[in-house]
Amino acid sequence: MMIQINPAVPVSTPNGKALAHFLIDYGPEHHLLWVCFQDNGEIWTWPNPDVRARENPTFKRIFSETQKH
Numbered sequence: 001m002m003i004q005i006n007p008a009v010p011v012s013t014p015n016g017k018a019l020a021h022f023l024i025d026y027g028p029e030h031h032l033l034w035v036c037f038q039d040n041g042e043i044w045t046w047p048n049p050d051v052r053a054r055e056n057p058t059f060k061r062i063f064s065e066t067q068k069h
Helices: none
Strands: 002-013 016-024 033-038 043-047
Touching: 002 033
Parallel strands: none
Antiparallel strands: 002 016, 016 033, 033 043
């Protein structure tokens, strides 16, 4: 199943900051896959363990340096 995320969600990936636009779910035996448009224009698909929500002080989601990707 493929789901469009609207509005896109700001995330951190191993390649840096990105916006997640789609989520791919192949079922219970697989990680969710996030289709992310990186800030440098590249498009990557990342498994769930490699994607993190970005900081958002409004929601009190503030990370220390050791927690950042």
